[in-house]
Amino acid sequence: MTTTPDKLTDLVNVTIDGIQVAVPKDTLVIRAAEQVGVQVPRFCDHPLLAPVGACRQCLVDVPDAGNGRGFPKPQASCTLPVAEGMVVNTQVTSPVADKAQQGVMEFLLINHPLDCPVCDKGGECPLQNQAMSNGRGDSRFAGNIKRTFPKPINLSPIVLLDRERCIVCQRCTRFADEIAGDPFIALVERGAEQQIGIADDAPFLSYFSGNVIQICPVGALTSEAYRFRSRPFDLVSSPAVAEHDACGSAIRVDHRRGKVMRRQSGDDPAVNEEWITDKDRFAFAYAHGDDRITYPQVRGTDGVLRPASWPEAFAVAARGLAAAMDANAGGGSGVGVLTGGRLTVEDAYAYSKLARVALGTNDIDFRSRPLSAEETAFLAQHVVLTAPGNGGVTYGDLESAAKVVLVGLEPEDEAGAIWLRLRKSVLAGGTEVIAVAPYTSRGLSKLSARLVPTVPGDEAAALADLGDDVDGGTVILVGERLATSPGALTAAADLAARSGARLAWVPRRAGDRGAIEAGCLPNLLPGGRPVADAGARVDIATAWGVDSLTETEGRDADGIVAALAAGELGGLLIAGVDPADTTDPAATRAAIKAAGFVVALDLRETEVTRAADVVLPVAPVTDKAGTFVNWEGRVRPFDAALRNPASLPEVRILAGIATELSSLGVGAPLGLRTVEQTRAEMAQLGPWDGERNASAAVDTAVEPVEATDGLVLSTWKQSIDNGRMQDGDKYLKATARTPVALLPQDVFDACGPTVTLTGDRGSVTLPAEVGDDLVAGVVWVPANSFGAGVLSDLASPGSRVRVEGGQG
């Protein structure tokens, strides 16, 4: 982003250890030295944090500062920018620098405990390593008294601090302040007693707190979940991609003997830099719980699920699905496919192909959440096929944009890497964030966002009024929640077209964007090919070697649920869908019950698998290769971290079902069995280069809302909540924000600190707080932090709720 051609001429020539090197202006000496292959030891220095010069480990000799004069004393190379003609001698060539570094190292070790053999950091510890490379073997501190502290104290439920080990480099406090904006930790006391501290009543609660454990250059900050669990040299590290949101964050899975021990942030400057959310870091135990499904099951004649072999399960599934497609066999006449939002793009492609070639239907939808026909059209028109290579919005664009408009998106909760990138740019003075939202959330206030106060549902009007604020230098980010706001997605697209602003859609789940590309939508075939376009259908049919494809667009997820309940569809192929997430959880449950035949593919036992006729276990992301496509449209492939022959990727399972189906005379085999084959076929297919879906005139007219009493409900899922993929780590769960209802001041005054909310689906009682700038007539609650969630327990999307004083 920053390397423009004219910048390249802005090079500065310096001589480091006798080697001349040209580096960009303002480069710090410590990084210029890296260019000539010299690693100056360092602790406080971190490329993504502002220089501080605290640890003094990186002292170098500068005999010529570029003006012919040298510095009389060694200089901290982490704070010194290069100058033309500068001469630097590091520890490699300068005895002065070497002695200075050894002296600082000796000081650092004076008060450092010798508990390396039991320290989590031992083996990957910058202090340990650099004490070996740039320190002295023997201590001259013999017989003296070390400063001691009681061993670790909790900074938060997940982060522990061992103050003895701390070298107060301030990386953690600087991260909390500069990156996450959650300055719950700070230096306290002074001199050798100086330490990292928290206020008595304010633990280090941050969605990004785990990063401080990773950047701690000693073992002072440790993870409650990982402490004493393994040694770094016993771990195998596999690069991977985080599966908890649509950010596509690079992570590293550290595992030992087939078991994931911890996850660390990867380093991808184009995406998440070196930071990940706590959910990405700590939420991985869900795949290893007691409820993991490890073998196929089929429902016997006694109505009870029993273990089955894979071949039997394939055969039973195929027979059931074939029957469900046969109108003469009673029930409906077809199978709907609900794929959920967690699939890799390869698996999603397999579902998409299976639906078309084997089940002969376009009744497929990845959206296991409230949706709309408007959204379906929007995805086909404005989202599919956008990518960094073809003008799609990127993280870099967020950083360079003059303005970023957030609509229906709370990035700190829903897309952590986006939030971090925005904050970076806001703090650098580069970007102004404008939020079309009902109130200034904690995340928005840390972005210094300008609020356009908007009642949920009124986003279309708010966007239309934004006119003057939006121009070609603006990026509009729309969240998936806008599906429930009539006209909002259309208004966002119109605004972008009118103003020249760029538009990107940010879903919540890792597989959402890939599912669109793979054609897990009723109106799209793989590669963004419109179902309604005959040329596109021919394209695909030819590639797949089938005669033809269904011409009509299929039912969306809500339509599939309705059709199942009405008996219009006979069967359901369902994967990783939690009914509680769907538009109408009760209706989804009823539809599953009503379906003549249900094949469920899932990782863990759920209410869906308990109701299914055939249950097929699938591989978790650690056990298979795959690809996520993130919100940018960036392809994020990863390999299997663990080898587990019992774990099958879904493409292999679906191939088995399709083969059995074809042997029954239904449809064609999948023609794919492995992830590699799928990737090859997708690559060969390529993207659609024809016309986009002619924007089918979707009715976006706002239905007159029944003038009922109560407040409009605003809700979204918080980063840490009751999501099932956060199961298994109680420490992470303990960092979730306490669920509260945010009320306007007048309602709070009338109803008090505990309120009961009553909507069309139930009542909940929650502690209440005043939302300082909450729009009048709105109440906000977290979507999945209490009970079975808002959609199950409180209200349908877009409905109103009554608020009464609860029993406190």
Next chain:
Amino acid sequence: MPDTLTPVLTDMWDVDRAWTLPAYEAKGGYQSLDKAFAMKQDDVIAAVKDSGLRGRGGAGFPTGMKWSFIPQDNPRPKYLVVNADESEPGTCKDIPLMMGNPHVLVEGVIVSSYAIRANKAFIYIRGEVLHVIRRVQAAVAEAYAAGHLGTNIHGSGYDLDVVVHAGAGAYICGEETALLEGLEGRRGQPRLRPPFPAVAGLYASPTVINNVESIASVPSIITNGAKWFASMGTEKSKGFGIFSLSGHVQKPGQYEAPLGITLRELLDLAGGIREGHDLKFWTPGGSSTPLLTAEHLDVPLDFEGVGAAGSMLGTRALQIFDETVCVVRAVLRWTEFYKHESCGKCTPCREGTWWLVQTLARLEKGQGTEADLDLLLDQCDNILGRSFCALGDGATSPISSSIQYFRDEYLAHLTHGGCPFDPARSTVFGSASTVEVSA
């Protein structure tokens, strides 16, 4: 010999209720204001430059040049900050000055702020000296009431507000960037430079930070002229300064004299070393300046002269120690001070002072070997010039200089198996003691 003294700042300390506005105005106070307001700001800066006034806080940077570094094309407000966080062991000039004559500081603040185009000035006073804070607050209030502060001062159209800020008791806040952090409400730790305060200081705005005595000297320069000021002192260290004599002298106190005076002259003024004793060692400018000994009695006390003698003029805090004082004991006490006051930001100072105290304490008890002296010197070498700010450098000064001059005394501790001195003898009540030390 009385002619040696040049009482300017201390001139009215003996006046009845010298700290009040009427007493100050009766002595011609606040007259430099109208004279300054009649000058262009740049001419005021030029006058201070021409006077040769150098910073009185210790470093001796030319005051007028510091003012001229303020970028006047910067649209942000400019600030004057007076460093009155006097905490150096031995230094005791600003506190008595603010007690005895607070108005000369206020007057200096007004003229200096005018020169650098600041409309807001801060006086950051060490938090422990509540009586001084109250006295300066009262003086500022009097000045406001008399129209010397506020809007349209003396009809000149110039506005100035002065804030008296109490520190919270940290030696490090005498370091100017740590002071700014403290003034902004943050943790008092020094800032990375650049940017220098002149470019981005208080609230990221151009800021001049001067010592109390520097600012208090400005009115006399404006009133009497740069030439008058430059007629005093030595070639490169012009003007007068307060020399604070403490310790084993007959008449300890503040002696305002031209720079370049010698300790021998000052001791004459102060009645000499206490009866029956001899000078053993002294600090020229507080504990952070390397020790000097009787052989340096005739060193001219200006920036160059003391520098040539291997020390620093510092704050002219002349602590006088006679032969009853154990240098190891004195140095250990100072080192404990630095350990206590190290802010903790950088490794050499934070950990180094922790270690120095333990090594010195062992030596004082007669434990260890001569090799520990080399270890001490090596530790000092690893701190000096390696720490983030000058606090760490200062911590090494008494140690390395005392070993330089009194190595044998350190060794005597080892051979004696403890301190060969009777600490009571260095006290006031112990001075009459005739008990011989068994050595």
